[in-house]
Amino acid sequence: MPMPRGFEKPYAAFLFDMDGTILNSIRAAERVWSDWARRHGLDVATFLPKMHGSRGIDTITRLNLPGVDPEHESKLVTEAEIADVSDVVAIPGAATFLSSLPPDRWAIVTSSPLRLAHRRLEAAGLPVPRFMVTAEDVKVGKPDPQCYILGAERLGVSTQDCLVFEDVAAGITAGEAAGADVMVITATHHHKMETQHPTLSTYDEISVRISPDHRMLIVPNRG
Known part of the structure; x- marks a missing residue:
């Protein structure tokens, strides 16, 4: 064979x-991104599968949220992820x-x-x-x-x-x-x-x- x-x-x-x-790093990443999604009024369960494998800035840009700066928000997410490496x-x-x-x-x-x-x-x-x-x-x-x-x-x-x-x-x-x-x-x-x-x-x-x-x-x- x-x-x-x-x-x-x-x-x-x-x-x-x-x-x-x-x-x-799934648990750590999903904790951070869940918090971010809730702050922006997103449905967490629907959102989370869409964020894996992509750059944070690309994930946020695709959402096209009014008044949201993808570059700024992705930097905030990155800092939160750096601070949380539990379960990695x-x-x-x-x-x-x-x-x-x-x-x-x-x-x-x-x-x-x-x-x-x-x-x-x-x-x-x-x-x-x-x-x-x-x-x-x-x-x-x-x-x-x-x-x-x-x-x-x-x-x-x-x-x-x-x-x-x-x-x-x-x-x-x-x-x-x-x-x-x-x-x-x-x-x-x-x-x-x-x-x-x-x-x-x-x-x-x-x-x-x-x-x-x-x-x-x-x-x-x-x-």
Whole structure:
């Protein structure tokens, strides 16, 4: 039986989304965004599913709320998120898997601002990578592919030679549009996601094999 895409070929680099992909920040993020939504008269249950995976400024801009400055409001949300990192934890196996990768062959590509990304990585006990793309680095956030294209450029590789690790639709679309292969991390999913891409529930399921020319091949761990 052939291995699914993401397993059958070696890659020059890996590009990781952060929230929901290598760490779980859902409880903290939803606390902050719920407070924000209530202050602006929004229905929290309807709003929350729409904020995951996107930059805060893009989320607020899409709402088109009268009298609301998306840039100002997104900064307020970011400060609140930096202050609340309770319950932020690493996805199982993520720390070990990341530490097994050559430091010049992977990057984090996140919709979070840089200060928040550093804060959450620290809270989750995960390494700050040599290369990152954060909210400030792009003019348009996910699902636009700009962020993943920039991540590949910073690593000096083609997006076609990258494997993107993502967890939500906006990021998956960004990875696809960039021309990369995609691996979907389902650790924080409450419902099964229909996807054409290979999926992982934890990083304990995989290891990486590094070839003499420094290319990386995902190999499944056998139970």
